[in-house]
Amino acid sequence: MKKLFLIVPFLMLAGCSSSQTWGWYVIDPTTQTGWTNVKFLISGMWATIQISLIAAVLSIVLGLMVALPGLSEKRGWRLTNRVYVEFVRAIPLLPMLFWVFYGLPIVFQSMGLNVPIDPFWGAIITLAISDSAFTAEIYRAGIQSIARGQREAAQTIGLNYVQTMRYVILPQAIRRILPPLANQFIYIVKMSAFASVIGMQELTRRANELVVTEYRPLEIYTLLIFEYLILVLIISAGVRWLERRMGADERG
Amino acid sequence: MSDAAIELAGVNKWFDTFHVLKDINLTVKNGERVVICGPSGSGKSTVVRCINQLEKHQQGTIRVDGVELTDDPKSAASIRSEVGMVFQQFNLFPHLTVLENLTLGPIKARGLSRKDAEEKARKYLDRVHIPDQADKRPVQLSGGQQQRVAIARSLCMEPRVLLFDEPTSALDPEMISEVLDVMVELAQEGMTMVVVTHEMGFARKVADKMIFMDAGEIVEEGHPEHFFTNPQSERCRKFLSQILQH
Numbered sequence: 427m428k429k430l431f432l433i434v435p436f437l438m439l440a441g442c443s444s445s446q447t448w449g450w451y452v453i454d455p456t457t458q459t460g461w462t463n464v465k466f467l468i469s470g471m472w473a474t475i476q477i478s479l480i481a482a483v484l485s486i487v488l489g490l491m492v493a494l495p496g497l498s499e500k501r502g503w504r505l506t507n508r509v510y511v512e513f514v515r516a517i518p519l520l521p522m523l524f525w526v527f528y529g530l531p532i533v534f535q536s537m538g539l540n541v542p543i544d545p546f547w548g549a550i551i552t553l554a555i556s557d558s559a560f561t562a563e564i565y566r567a568g569i570q571s572i573a574r575g576q577r578e579a580a581q582t583i584g585l586n587y588v589q590t591m592r593y594v595i596l597p598q599a600i601r602r603i604l605p606p607l608a609n610q611f612i613y614i615v616k617m618s619a620f621a622s623v624i625g626m627q628e629l630t631r632r633a634n635e636l637v638v639t640e641y642r643p644l645e646i647y648t649l650l651i652f653e654y655l656i657l658v659l660i661i662s663a664g665v666r667w668l669e670r671r672m673g674a675d676e677r678g
Numbered sequence: 679m680s681d682a683a684i685e686l687a688g689v690n691k692w693f694d695t696f697h698v699l700k701d702i703n704l705t706v707k708n709g710e711r712v713v714i715c716g717p718s719g720s721g722k723s724t725v726v727r728c729i730n731q732l733e734k735h736q737q738g739t740i741r742v743d744g745v746e747l748t749d750d751p752k753s754a755a756s757i758r759s760e761v762g763m764v765f766q767q768f769n770l771f772p773h774l775t776v777l778e779n780l781t782l783g784p785i786k787a788r789g790l791s792r793k794d795a796e797e798k799a800r801k802y803l804d805r806v807h808i809p810d811q812a813d814k815r816p817v818q819l820s821g822g823q824q825q826r827v828a829i830a831r832s833l834c835m836e837p838r839v840l841l842f843d844e845p846t847s848a849l850d851p852e853m854i855s856e857v858l859d860v861m862v863e864l865a866q867e868g869m870t871m872v873v874v875t876h877e878m879g880f881a882r883k884v885a886d887k888m889i890f891m892d893a894g895e896i897v898e899e900g901h902p903e904h905f906f907t908n909p910q911s912e913r914c915r916k917f918l919s920q921i922l923q924h
């Protein structure tokens with residue numbers, strides 16, 4: 427990240443002095459076509475944000491459902507958790523995306539269901555599943571960090587499993603879970619770029635399409651990198667704010 | 679209803695291959711106070727934890743109020759709320775206020791209204807002599823106060839039996855007596871209690887029955903009078919002479 431900061435201005439300077447390699451006109455907002463191009467590129471932002479946000483929410487729910495059996499005393503439940511986490515973590519995102527987008531509808535068809543999967547939901551499902559393995563591990567670590575005595579005390583005052591989680595364990599674990607969970611959101615945003623290959627009109631797809639018509643990959647992909655950079659920087663500022671707040675709570 | 683609050687018959691337990699409880703037989707009658715002592719690692723905590731099913735025993739039967747403990751989670755929950763437990767480390771819920779610590783069980787497990795639960799909570803806070811700390815967080819209290827809150831939290835469930843696992847071992851010496859005083863008062867009010875402790879002064883004062891455990895066995899059992907003055911086994915005599923020296 428830091429290195430990128432150093433390299434990019436250097437490249438831009440180089441670009442100003444030699445118009446042979448750089449042609450900023452393609453995204454020069456002061457010109458008519460340049461401005462149209464910039465608007466076209468930035469208009470993918472909303473889709474990127476939407477996909478990432480929905481995938482993150484699903485991953486947060488799914489991750490908890492995967493994490494809880496991993497904390498069970500029963501070996502069978504724990505095994506289910508391990509198999510899911512190891513399996514999902516092992517699959518590269520792109521093949522999983524292809525499998526969900528091209529393969530899953532066929533699976534549904536063979537079961538007599540007609541569930542079309544568009545690029546939007548294909549991307550979301552893939553990102554959510556892929557990320558849920560990591561979210562699950564974050565939950566597990568956070569919940570395990572709460573001393574065993576807390577769970578035992580909850581049990582001795584008659585709380586059942588769900589009540590113990592809801593009123594005793596999760597409220598305490600959440601401050602250890604939330605910051606890394608928010609961090610994980612950065613991963614989703616970056617991985618959402620893969621949605622471009624199944625035709626989702628998000629940031630990367632827009633850049634690719636413009637490159638094809640304008641033949642200016644250097645400038646367009648530079649702008650693309652900055653678009654992600656801005657998104658990620660905003661999120662990490664949010665994470666830091668969250669970490670400070672959680673830390674303050676713990677001390678208070 | 680049977681006369682026995684708790685009945686352990688032929689209870690055996692293993693941690694993997696380690697035989698931690700060996701053929702434990704123990705009856706606690708309603709209103710009786712039983713004190714368990716013994717060297718570290720002898721299985722005292724494990725006995726108590728088996729009674730409220732924080733641990734599972736593998737052989738023998740444990741009955742609470744005449745009902746045998748089984749694997750059925752429903753019976754586990756209902757028996758747990760009959761049996762209160764006070765831990766060495768207090769185990770108060772740090773994210774809740776004292777009052778919320780006390781009302782959580784009654785509201786969620788017993789279905790009491792908030793108002794009734796708070797009324798009950800204040801009554802028991804009074805009983806453990808900390809009526810004015812209800813809105814504080816546990817960390818703001820001294821160790822002795824925290825342990826008394828923990829006792830009050832158990833009392834709010836109105837258990838038939840209260841188990842104590844070394845309730846004063848984590849306390850600074852000057853705070854031990856304030857907790858023991860509360861426990862003595864409970865005993866005088868007729869609460870059925872099983873107490874693991876090395877506080878022999880307390881034991882002499884309240885115990886109806888003394889249990890000495892060593893290496894997973896109940897080595898000696900008896901009325902405090904005989905127990906302290908004339909222990910039968912060599913192991914118990916040695917343990918008592920060590921502990922009474924302090």
Ligand SMILES: Nc1ncnc2c1ncn2[C@@H]1O[C@H](COP(=O)(O)OP(=O)(O)OP(=O)(O)O)[C@@H](O)[C@H]1O
Nearest residue numbers: 693696698716717718719720721722723724725844
């Ligand atoms: N979860 C566990 N797994 C394996 N061994 C255990 C477990 N819990 C306790 N033990 C072992 O069982 C034995 C009895 O433990 P227990 O805690 O009942 O002893 P205790 O009499 O309460 O000792 P102390 O006075 O130190 O509290 C000890 O040797 C302990 O190491």
Ligand SMILES: [Mg+2]
Nearest residue numbers: 722723724843
């Ligand atoms: Mg112990």
